[in-house]
Amino acid sequence: DVKVTQSSRYLVKRTGEKVFLECVQDMDHENMFWYRQDPGLGLRLIYFSYDVKMKEKGDIPEGYSVSREKKERFSLILESASTNQTSMYLCASRGASGIPSYNEQFFGPGTRLTVL
Amino acid sequence: QQQVKQSPQSLIVQKGGISIINCAYENTAFDYFPWYQQFPGKGPALLIAIRPDVSEKKEGRFTISFNKSAKQFSLHIMDSQPGDSATYFCAAKAGNNRKLIWGLGTSLAVNP
Numbered sequence: 001d002v003k004v005t006q007s008s009r010y011l012v013k014r015t016g017e018k019v020f021l022e023c024v025q026d027m028d029h030e031n032m033f034w035y036r037q038d039p040g041l042g043l044r045l046i047y048f049s050y051d052v053k054m055k056e057k058g059d060i061p062e063g064y065s066v067s068r069e070k071k072e073r074f075s076l077i078l079e080s081a082s083t084n085q086t087s088m089y090l091c092a093s094r095g096a097s098g099i100p101s102y103n104e105q106f107f108g109p110g111t112r113l114t115v116l
Numbered sequence: 117q118q119q120v121k122q123s124p125q126s127l128i129v130q131k132g133g134i135s136i137i138n139c140a141y142e143n144t145a146f147d148y149f150p151w152y153q154q155f156p157g158k159g160p161a162l163l164i165a166i167r168p169d170v171s172e173k174k175e176g177r178f179t180i181s182f183n184k185s186a187k188q189f190s191l192h193i194m195d196s197q198p199g200d201s202a203t204y205f206c207a208a209k210a211g212n213n214r215k216l217i218w219g220l221g222t223s224l225a226v227n228p
């Protein structure tokens with residue numbers, strides 16, 4: 001079974017702090033994604049990565065950056081946290097084209113971040 | 117502009133009833149249409165998916181109906197159970213695009 005783990009389930013930070021959210025997958029997937037989930041707004045893509053050190057902006061990248069130094073790990077960075085970044089953050093991974101079930105995204109349990 | 121429009125936003129169904137969630141899309145390049153299920157405190161998980169070369173796909177109590185000409189697809193949950201209470205998301209993807217385009221979700225509550 002694919003396992004996607006996120007470093008924290010709950011996180012409370014202060015405005016202006018630098019925040020790191022870590023995600024690790026154990027299926028050697030090429031593609032990894034960071035989403036935020038807010039009531040009534042569904043899943044919004046922040047950034048995704050299709051290979052080590054490769055990244056692309058999603059729909060709402062402002063205020064965020066990402067790092068992918070190793071294939072299994074994808075980090076989301078809030079350079080200076082703000083209250084409007086209080087949200088549920090979900091990480092997902094997906095295999096490369098050509099493997100069985102390559103379209104399926106596997107999600108972690110989420111990190112609920114509160115910025116005070 | 118929402119590329120995949122999902123309705124209703126919330127749904128309450130009695131145990132044993134049929135739950136129906138609808139999605140509509142505009143981009144005719146979409147060729148993969150999954151439904152994800154999310155329980156409270158968990159990440160979404162793939163429930164069932166369909167490609168446009170078939171009009172229906174069934175897995176147990178869950179069925180996707182696909183209408184290519186109307187650019188609509190729907191999820192039907194037969195004999196709905198309290199354990200089906202969750203948020204359901206439809207999505208779509210075009211070709212080798214890495215991104216899924218998501219609907220806004222439907223919160224389903226099945227009353228005992």
